Amino acid sequence: MRLEALLQSKFGFSAFRPGQKEIIESVLSGRNTVAMLPTGTGKSLCYQLPGYMIEGQVIIISPLLSLMQDQAEHLMMNGEKKVIAFNSFLTRGEKKQALIHLNQYKFIFISPEMLYYESVLSQLKKLRIALFVVDEAHCISQWGYDFRPDYLKLGEVRKIIGNPVTLALTATATAEVKADIKKSLGILDCSEFIYSVDRPNIALSVERLENFREKTERLVELAGILQGPGIIYFSSKKMAEQSAELLRDKGAKRVMAYHGGMDQESRILVQQQFIHGQLDLICATSAFGMGINKDNIRYVIHFHMPLQIESYLQEIGRAGRDGNQSIAIMLYAPGDEQLPIQLAESELPDKAQIDWIKEWIEENPNAIQNIGPFEEQIKQRSGLTDVQWRIFNDFFEKKSKSGLDYRRILQEMKEYYEGRIKLKRDSIEEVYKWIYKKTCRRESILSCFDEEKNASVPSCCDICGLQLENFLRNTNSDNQESPLYDWKNHLEYLLIPSE
DNA sequence: CGCGTTGGTCGTATGACCAACGCGGTGCTATACT
Numbered sequence: 001m002r003l004e005a006l007l008q009s010k011f012g013f014s015a016f017r018p019g020q021k022e023i024i025e026s027v028l029s030g031r032n033t034v035a036m037l038p039t040g041t042g043k044s045l046c047y048q049l050p051g052y053m054i055e056g057q058v059i060i061i062s063p064l065l066s067l068m069q070d071q072a073e074h075l076m077m078n079g080e081k082k083v084i085a086f087n088s089f090l091t092r093g094e095k096k097q098a099l100i101h102l103n104q105y106k107f108i109f110i111s112p113e114m115l116y117y118e119s120v121l122s123q124l125k126k127l128r129i130a131l132f133v134v135d136e137a138h139c140i141s142q143w144g145y146d147f148r149p150d151y152l153k154l155g156e157v158r159k160i161i162g163n164p165v166t167l168a169l170t171a172t173a174t175a176e177v178k179a180d181i182k183k184s185l186g187i188l189d190c191s192e193f194i195y196s197v198d199r200p201n202i203a204l205s206v207e208r209l210e211n212f213r214e215k216t217e218r219l220v221e222l223a224g225i226l227q228g229p230g231i232i233y234f235s236s237k238k239m240a241e242q243s244a245e246l247l248r249d250k251g252a253k254r255v256m257a258y259h260g261g262m263d264q265e266s267r268i269l270v271q272q273q274f275i276h277g278q279l280d281l282i283c284a285t286s287a288f289g290m291g292i293n294k295d296n297i298r299y300v301i302h303f304h305m306p307l308q309i310e311s312y313l314q315e316i317g318r319a320g321r322d323g324n325q326s327i328a329i330m331l332y333a334p335g336d337e338q339l340p341i342q343l344a345e346s347e348l349p350d351k352a353q354i355d356w357i358k359e360w361i362e363e364n365p366n367a368i369q370n371i372g373p374f375e376e377q378i379k380q381r382s383g384l385t386d387v388q389w390r391i392f393n394d395f396f397e398k399k400s401k402s403g404l405d406y407r408r409i410l411q412e413m414k415e416y417y418e419g420r421i422k423l424k425r426d427s428i429e430e431v432y433k434w435i436y437k438k439t440c441r442r443e444s445i446l447s448c449f450d451e452e453k454n455a456s457v458p459s460c461c462d463i464c465g466l467q468l469e470n471f472l473r474n475t476n477s478d479n480q481e482s483p484l485y486d487w488k489n490h491l492e493y494l495l496i497p498s499e
Numbered sequence: 500c501g502c503g504t505t506g507g508t509c510g511t512a513t514g515a516c517c518a519a520c521g522c523g524g525t526g527c528t529a530t531a532c533t
Contacts, residue, residue: 064526088528113527147525212502236523260525286525307524338500342523387525 003049010052011078017042023167023193024049027131032166032190034137034181038197039171039317044071047133047167051106056130059164060109061154063139065089066268067291068109075107082106087114099123112150115157129164134185136290137168138310141180145420146347147387149394155186166190171317172197172310174448197313197449201320203327203471204441204461206434215331216246219303222329223247223255227298227473228280233315235304235339237261237285243303244283254280260287286311295321299471302330307340308427309434309448325459327471330435337432344424348417349388356382357392358410368406371396440464 003021007013016024019037023046026033037043051058062068065087072085082105084098102108102123114120134140134154144151158166168181182188209215219232234240237259244257256270256279267287273279275294282288286306297319306312312330320326349357360378361367367374372393379389395416399409430448437444441461443453459466 092529111527117528143525148527150527234524238522304523311525333502335501338502339523342500343525346523347525 006049006052007045010049011045013045017045019193019195020045026191026193027165027167028053030165032185032187033193034168034178034187034190035193036170036173036178036197037193037195038199039314039321043135043169043171044074046169047131048075048107050131054130056128057103057105058107058131058133059115059124059129060107060133060135061112061115062109063111063136063143063148064290065111067135068111070291072107072109080106083109085109086120087111103127112148112154116150116153121157121160124161127161129161132158132161132164132166134166134168134181137170137181138173138177140184141173141177142308142310144184146391149391152184155184158185172313172449174310175450177310196451197317198442198446198451198453199317199320200455200457201323201325202316203325203459203466204316204445205327205466205468206330206332206441206462208435209331209333211333215303215333216243218331219243219301220247220250222299222301223252223281224250225472226327227471229274229277229294229297230280230299230301231282231284231288231297231315231318232301232303233288233306234283234285235306235343239303240283240285244281247281247283252281254278255283256281257283258288259285286315289315289318292318293321294318296324297321298324298326300326300328302328304339305330305332305336305428305431305435307344307424307431309430309445312431313445325470327459327468332435337428340428340431341425344428345421346385347387347391347424348420349382349384349392349413350417351414353382353384353388354392354410354414358407361406368400438463 003024004015007016019035020042023033023035023037027046027050035043035046037046047058047060060068060071062071065085068085068087069089072083075083084105084107086095086098086108087110090098098105099119100123103126110120115124139148140151140154158164163186166185166187168185168187170177170181173181178192178194182190207218209218223230223232232240232243234243237257240259241257244255247255256273258267258270262270270279270282271288271292274282275292300316300319302312302315306315316328319328357378360382361371364374371378375389375393378384379386384392392413395413396406396409399412400406404412434441434444440453440463442457442464446453457464459470
């Protein structure tokens, strides 16, 4: 009862949503906890409420600045003053001040990168930490190995600051990812609260087409007839932009692109316009999604295949949060799997680059002690991208500390990368096989999460039978709000060869 | 890897053909400079 009373007085809710209470009780009893809750709201309550019941600070590790800002703001709107998003939006002076007065805050949002700074760690060590929260914890597994290595250091950080009670929150994690989370955080012995990842109101469909052109034509067609709002996912920024333009050319007025190459301001603008119903359609890369709280998205189309089933689930999971019928359509043409393979492989330094670095070290033996200052030189001459360099440097530094010979390190590195690439190829193949599956698509996705389809789903998937008509825009309504484009003229457009 | 784009060839008007080339995602931070 005490929990319910606090829920009412602090947050104004009269009842918990499924899962929340169990998770909160687990955390309050001092157990490390992994919680996998369906997408949508409700996860943040799992750390906010305990925060008010335990003495000390709540540290929340967040993957995105925008998420941090959002959540901090949200808490402040709710009357909480002792909140800080400790990130690069603060000036140097503000950071310094905040560090000195860290113990005056209740909720501290921070990125894995910032967390690892010595100045931050030494201050954190002095605190009495009530709860260590890892939000979107699948990032550990999904980003830690070859994109944001600081994600893999969370366990080390946790140890340094005295093994505080830890709560890992995510919406999608396979058994492997879950194991990864527990292992890297060092919480092998923990409580688990796992809820189904199934979203019965999202119909699943794969359309196999002959080639790129056919896919594009089908995309234009679908965007013209489907009930919006919708998201179309691409694995190329250029394609996302070109397609948004193409759809506008075909008459769709309220379409915008969204990708990581855009400046922060336009990204926020597009996102806000979409959330507030001023746009019907977003042509996006995987940059679009986390933190998007819009409950009436009716369809998600994939023009390119994602690199993992989980990413797919995350991306389509943005549809139908209101519980109404929605659809996810994957467009596939033979050869499409090459793009994700290429993306996965280009992420890590290749053998030739590692060999190049080996030669460079032979010519510059003094650099081994501290290779960091040579970053620009090495990057420029070996052709390593920023991400590749960081992954390389992280591995090199870690192994150097343990006193390994550089030749041995580079050899181990090659082997390690080879293993990573194999894993990535395997997960791409899983998506590929799923596309060619002849059995229920929901069933096979769920099986990746060790789940079974236990109820019959009315509009399940293209294999079980699906009426696309159920997802079309109501053409009778002369709704001036969203005249996406003139569907009747559409076929004629398609007959005109593109310029 | 395989797609689309680009630009050259042919040989005299337009477009068919082909080889060469480029492209391909996700975010944090600091520092020095304007």
